Amino acid sequence: MNMTHTTTEIREAIRDKLQRHFGRDSETATQKQIYRATCSVLRDMMTEQWMKHHCDEPGHEEKEVIYLSMEFLPGTSLRNNLFNLNVTEIFRDALDQLGFDLEKLQDMEPDAGLGNGGLGRLASCYLDALATQRIFGHGMSICYEYGIFKQKIRDGRQEELPDDWLTLGDVWLVPKDDEFEEVRFGGKLEEAWTTEGKLKVTHKGYTTVVALPRDMLITGYDSPLLNTLRLWESTSPITIDMKLFAEGKYLQSMEEKHMAEVISKILYPEDAHREGKLLRMKQQYFFISASMQYLVKKHFRQYGTLDNFQDKLAIHINDTHPTMAIPELIRIFVDEYEMDWNDAWDKVRQCISYTNHTVMPEALESWPEDLFRETLPRLHSLIQEINRRQHIRLMQNFPNEESLRNEMAILAKGQIRMANLCVESAHTVNGVSGLHSQIIRKDLFPGFARETPGKFTGVTNGIAYRRWLCQANPQLCDLIEELIGGRFRKDASELEQLRKYEDDKNVLRRLSEIKKSNKRNLASYVENTMGIRLDADSVFDVQVKRLHEYKRQLLNLMHILYLYLKIKENPNSDLCPRTFFFAAKSAAGYHIAKEIIHLANSIAGMLEKDPAVRDRLKVVFLENYSVSLSERIMPAAEVSEQISLAGKEASGTGNMKLMINGALTVGTLDGANVEILRQVGNENMFLFGMTVEEVEALVRSGSYDPWNLMQSDADLSAILRLLSGKIDGVRFTEVFHSLTAGDHKNSDAYFILQDFASYKEAQQKVDQAYRDTLRWNRMSLHNIAGAGLFSADRAVLEYADRIWHVPPMANGGSDAHI
Ligand code: 26V
Numbered sequence: 080m081n082m083t084h085t086t087t088e089i090r091e092a093i094r095d096k097l098q099r100h101f102g103r104d105s106e107t108a109t110q111k112q113i114y115r116a117t118c119s120v121l122r123d124m125m126t127e128q129w130m131k132h133h134c135d136e137p138g139h140e141e142k143e144v145i146y147l148s149m150e151f152l153p154g155t156s157l158r159n160n161l162f163n164l165n166v167t168e169i170f171r172d173a174l175d176q177l178g179f180d181l182e183k184l185q186d187m188e189p190d191a192g193l194g195n196g197g198l199g200r201l202a203s204c205y206l207d208a209l210a211t212q213r214i215f216g217h218g219m220s221i222c223y224e225y226g227i228f229k230q231k232i233r234d235g236r237q238e239e240l241p242d243d244w245l246t247l248g249d250v251w252l253v254p255k256d257d258e259f260e261e262v263r264f265g266g267k268l269e270e271a272w273t274t275e276g277k278l279k280v281t282h283k284g285y286t287t288v289v290a291l292p293r294d295m296l297i298t299g300y301d302s303p304l305l306n307t308l309r310l311w312e313s314t315s316p317i318t319i320d321m322k323l324f325a326e327g328k329y330l331q332s333m334e335e336k337h338m339a340e341v342i343s344k345i346l347y348p349e350d351a352h353r354e355g356k357l358l359r360m361k362q363q364y365f366f367i368s369a370s371m372q373y374l375v376k377k378h379f380r381q382y383g384t385l386d387n388f389q390d391k392l393a394i395h396i397n398d399t400h401p402t403m404a405i406p407e408l409i410r411i412f413v414d415e416y417e418m419d420w421n422d423a424w425d426k427v428r429q430c431i432s433y434t435n436h437t438v439m440p441e442a443l444e445s446w447p448e449d450l451f452r453e454t455l456p457r458l459h460s461l462i463q464e465i466n467r468r469q470h471i472r473l474m475q476n477f478p479n480e481e482s483l484r485n486e487m488a489i490l491a492k493g494q495i496r497m498a499n500l501c502v503e504s505a506h507t508v509n510g511v512s513g514l515h516s517q518i519i520r521k522d523l524f525p526g527f528a529r530e531t532p533g534k535f536t537g538v539t540n541g542i543a544y545r546r547w548l549c550q551a552n553p554q555l556c557d558l559i560e561e562l563i564g565g566r567f568r569k570d571a572s573e574l575e576q577l578r579k580y581e582d583d584k585n586v587l588r589r590l591s592e593i594k595k596s597n598k599r600n601l602a603s604y605v606e607n608t609m610g611i612r613l614d615a616d617s618v619f620d621v622q623v624k625r626l627h628e629y630k631r632q633l634l635n636l637m638h639i640l641y642l643y644l645k646i647k648e649n650p651n652s653d654l655c656p657r658t659f660f661f662a663a664k665s666a667a668g669y670h671i672a673k674e675i676i677h678l679a680n681s682i683a684g685m686l687e688k689d690p691a692v693r694d695r696l697k698v699v700f701l702e703n704y705s706v707s708l709s710e711r712i713m714p715a716a717e718v719s720e721q722i723s724l725a726g727k728e729a730s731g732t733g734n735m736k737l738m739i740n741g742a743l744t745v746g747t748l749d750g751a752n753v754e755i756l757r758q759v760g761n762e763n764m765f766l767f768g769m770t771v772e773e774v775e776a777l778v779r780s781g782s783y784d785p786w787n788l789m790q791s792d793a794d795l796s797a798i799l800r801l802l803s804g805k806i807d808g809v810r811f812t813e814v815f816h817s818l819t820a821g822d823h824k825n826s827d828a829y830f831i832l833q834d835f836a837s838y839k840e841a842q843q844k845v846d847q848a849y850r851d852t853l854r855w856n857r858m859s860l861h862n863i864a865g866a867g868l869f870s871a872d873r874a875v876l877e878y879a880d881r882i883w884h885v886p887p888m889a890n891g892g893s894d895a896h897i
Pocket of ligand 1: 195196197198199201347398436437441442443511540728729730731732750
């Protein structure tokens, strides 16, 4: 977007904010105050631009995308918004004149961490891309007061601290209290026949929770369009009533108030026990009901009818968490707008699409029916009706296949299966990589795929690459611009042109100098934050992602133990010095994952204490993995570890961020690694391990015996012997047993031992390839050149075209000025 403001104007606007908000001038203001004033000036500019396209009055008539997600991970906004609006330099100069440093302010910003990992970050990448592609697209979620916990590592173990991001992060939120909605919980249903012979359901005795919108404006790159991420905060309609106090009911009413406020208190509580489950169910209904009521109301206000609702809105369900949108829309249509069931159902079906993000059975959501009925009685009765109609159809389509019908049922065994409700109701269901989309059809929803094969599709994930390439790695970005021009900033496929430089030694040398400089930056961050000195000449090998057994951080650690033993056995063994970086949060109640974090830290300690090893092999566990930490890591990475068991990682997106920064992938044929292979070819990555088919065959055979495997392999025996003893003074019995427990056949559920030999070989190839600097840099260049496919711009255009059926904004660039 072009800029019509001058440095002087921005400087004076900041001064003005300091004066009016804090009664300070630039001499007396604190860093925090200057930070707030700066963001606030930028936010005003954004709001002004936003008003051009989204006023409350009936306005544009383009179809909009509503992206419903329990999680968004925007990370920081200041740098991104300045970049997108092309005003970085003006703000930098203005602040400079006031005696402040833009970089320092950027570093102060807390991450908005309203998500756990890949799914949440993807949602934020797509909002960025929607605005960039000039598609009206809004996110809707919960304004969690506390986001993903802050991870502290103490004595090698993870500790969780609250993340009170709002104390500074609120600068990006625009409160819109006048657009509140009321959400109803509990109570009873009463049915009565109207004089027209219709059955009218009335909901009585419910508790009301008020939903207040806090809007985060979303900029796109060089785009006049700003979208919104609407975050709902819960509060109670109850005010303190001193009369109740006198009657002794004060505490009772405060309890109800507390119940309402707790709903938006914290991101995803544990999913283990009933109380937790109930709170999560309430969170889901809370933000869904508020969002759907708002959408229907707004639509009706604008058009005076709901006839064209489905033509104007594409409602997307990000994993099953927002599934309640389906029955909630039906409820509003039928109960509040007196629509017939069939019309309501048709409308909903035409609006709703669903993306599946995981095949892990423990993550497929279902709700105990009795709890659901008690909490959301009207939604329960509507789901029963959807289920009844589904049952009639299944009896027709699969009369002789009872077990298939049971698998497809929405209500079964006292549970409500949200994924089946989604697939039953959505017009399109997609996976997030080619392989994952196949698995969804074949293994997750085979019955539905037989009935309506056309419903299933796939869109390979993409990333907001400007954040990780242009903003996080400016030197590389400048080099690319010098070589192929600046168009790659808008069209990532332009990166392909870099291939012409694969034999240009000068370019390859500069590429490696940039990597070295980024490695030094990361090394100084590590030195400043952890007091550990790193060798920037060692290979920077990176595995950063949530901690989960299926992602196999343990395979990486076992290989490090193998290298350690090798050096101990032969101090002259010829290995490239390597620094292995890990960063990972574990769910607070996921015991074995926490043990693996402890193990990584203990291995780090053991290596560090050994003078024969510490300059050749290092493990660094970076605390508190987050969007902003990933922006420091990706530019410095040389090896990208994507080593999940084939068939388990739906896509992965860290793999894409690392690739576009020139890291080479060591990976299995899983998720989007398959697409990476297609982009760069076998010779430009390090593939290893079983294929999905091989995993399936091994599972089917029932013959996998890790104990036997260990005994017949000298390397594995030695590693596991080491693992069965003390590492840096700590015993990891449970980790050891997870690989080789008593009843052998139930251990090593993710086939780490089976894939070990092949992993080791791939790592040897990495070591060899790194010695040939020219070859390594050529491979790296190939990876950058091939990474354009993984742009979120491409992904949202595919969604827009094939799933949402929305065109980009008409007359796009005409008023691209702020
Ligand atoms: C599920 C559960 C269930 C247990 C309670 C906590 C919890 C939290 C989140 C989830 C859903 C996890 C789904 C997810 O994050 N999938 C990731 O989505 C990425 C974007 O599509 C994809 O790249 C990753 O491969 C996939 O693991």
